[in-house]
Amino acid sequence: MNKNEHQWRTRYYNHLFERFFQFIIPPGASVLEISVGIQELKRQEKFDFVLLPNVIGSLDDVQKCFEELHRVVDEQSRVIITSYNHLWSGVLRLLEWLRLKTAQPNQNWxxxxDVVNLLSLARFEIVKRGAFILFPIYVPIASSFLNKYLARLPLIRHLCLVNYFVARPCFNHYSDKEYTVSVIIPARNEAGNIENAITRLPRLGSRTEIIFVEGGSRDNTRDDIFRVIEKYKDKKDIIFVNQGGGKGKGDAVRKGFARATGDILMILDADLTVQPEDLPKFYQAIRTRQGEFIMGTRLVYPMEKDAMRFLNIIGNKFFSLAFSWLLEQPIKDTLCGTKVIFRKDYERLAQNRSYFGDFDPFGDFDLIFGAAKMNLKIVEIPIRYQARKYGSTNISRFSHGWLLLKMTVFAARKIKFI
Structure with a gap:
């Protein structure tokens, strides 16, 4: 093999690594790459991302290295670790002998x-993990198919050359801080639920701001919002936002978030099928940093009769499996309306929304995909799903189900098959 061919094949392997890191790390982020351990690192600077590319296999004390990383991370930092799959040990030795790979000392394998356990001992928590590179040598067409598509499939991905881990530091001292909260309530044809939403909503954090976003109602929803604003003006901080010509819950949520002033943003559906009394659970989960994007799940506890139709249950279970595979984080219920995120994280999500585009009229996928792309820790809280007491659902099972399926395929192209 001549020198140029050797370099050409090595470039392909490096290209796969570069593409992987470019997908995870947004432009403008501060990055520290550690290639020989952190023992001699003198810097006190904090970084958005700390990379350990194929380093841990040659370290004498992996746990100590992980512990030292706390010197260069804060609560929003992410640590990205890659390591070789031990199933490839014989193949890698052959590639080194063929000079297709740089020779390395004996690996820890x-x-x-083991990596998850060592990270936990060093006070890091896994956000997501996965694998990539099924075929590290460039062969036209074949390499692209194997690495872009086949390597992403269940079972086969366990055969990939490289395992990766995205972890976040655990900071327990944030648990005592209180935050202001904005609760966004999209409301369309929900006149019978408006006052109940106000009276049943507990106080959250140091201040609770309630934002109704209304547009296109055929009943007196808007009038009832103004009525409760006047009635509770001395007791509750209630704001009305006109959705205007916008359509869909996603547009309403985005307009509500744009108006919100709270540190934490919450969504509560106006049908009250998720009980307002459950929101303190969501507040505690995000306040104590148990998660950074909190969602409700309706598929744990038994539901009230007629709360969800059988076909809807089947659809939700399908999407939960699809999303767990797509996002490499366990997701049980993608379409529960209650979702919670820090406003500063949402603002970053909105700035990078162009990656996916304006494709989601519901708003659920927009937030879930954005949170996953930002490597936020996603946590689900079981809730008891209630039957609607007023009005009828604004969702069409078949037309909206088909739209959700198309959005899932679209997301697979943007997240999985890259």
Missing amino acids: LSSQ
């Missing part, structure tokens, strides 16, 4: 669970 840690399993994925």
